[in-house]
Amino acid sequence: MGELSSTTPTETLDVLGRVCPYPLVLAKKAVEKLPSGGVLKILCDAPASAEDSIPRYCEKNGFKLESVRLEDKGYWELYIQKP
Amino acid sequence: MAIKKFAFIVKSLPYKTEASRLALTHAIASQTVEIYLEDGDNVEPVLAFIGDGVLNCLRNQTAMNTYGVTSLEQHIKNSLLLDLKVLICKEDVEKFGISEDALIMDAEDIGGETRANIVAFSEIMKEMDSSHHLLFF
Numbered sequence: 001m002g003e004l005s006s007t008t009p010t011e012t013l014d015v016l017g018r019v020c021p022y023p024l025v026l027a028k029k030a031v032e033k034l035p036s037g038g039v040l041k042i043l044c045d046a047p048a049s050a051e052d053s054i055p056r057y058c059e060k061n062g063f064k065l066e067s068v069r070l071e072d073k074g075y076w077e078l079y080i081q082k083p
Numbered sequence: 084m085a086i087k088k089f090a091f092i093v094k095s096l097p098y099k100t101e102a103s104r105l106a107l108t109h110a111i112a113s114q115t116v117e118i119y120l121e122d123g124d125n126v127e128p129v130l131a132f133i134g135d136g137v138l139n140c141l142r143n144q145t146a147m148n149t150y151g152v153t154s155l156e157q158h159i160k161n162s163l164l165l166d167l168k169v170l171i172c173k174e175d176v177e178k179f180g181i182s183e184d185a186l187i188m189d190a191e192d193i194g195g196e197t198r199a200n201i202v203a204f205s206e207i208m209k210e211m212d213s214s215h216h217l218l219f220f
Binding site: 020021022024025026028029053056057060 | 111115
């Protein structure tokens with residue numbers, strides 16, 4: 001278990017069942033509201049968002065990201081920390 | 084480094100055409116393109132409903148029951164949830180005799196904080212004049 005995924009998230013965003021572009025735009029909105037150092041946990045089952053757009057967004061903005069793929073549940077848990 | 088303003092102008096009726104649904108989808112999707120742009124570049128969308136297009140903004144749509152498709156009401160609420168600027172033409176609302184109570188003015192039920200605005204067409208023209216790109220649907 002990674003550093004972020006082992007901490008209690010500041011906020012949790014459930015976008016299960018939502019497809020691109022909603023997971024990213026809702027994640028952006030949630031991250032904006034996070035305090036500095038806060039961790040957002042996202043539950044996402046959209047592969048394009050979980051594996052491409054959200055990681056790309058974090059990389060571009062310098063946010064720390066941990067991605068945990070839950071094969072048995074069919075979704076990802078993404079942990080984003082705002083600097 | 085630049086912000087490009089896009090005006091999505093909806094003048095089509097809500098159903099039996101994909102036009103207004105495409106406008107909403109594109110306006111919402113425009114909020115994600117920053118990840119593909121250079122640092123500092125971004126897109127600022129404005130969504131305006133004019134003419135017959137104001138009928139897209141009616142509340143209590145029953146599209147699933149009538150046409151078997153998802154409601155545009157939810158898409159408009161999603162736009163407000165994502166803080167898009169949503170404008171509805173005042174003159175056209177009045178032309179159809181629609182009261183503000185009958186229009187989708189907020190998305191409070193899904194956690195939205197931004198409200199739609201009923202404005203004079205001259206205000207929508209100003210938005211169009213200040214936009215880099217106009218897209219009519």
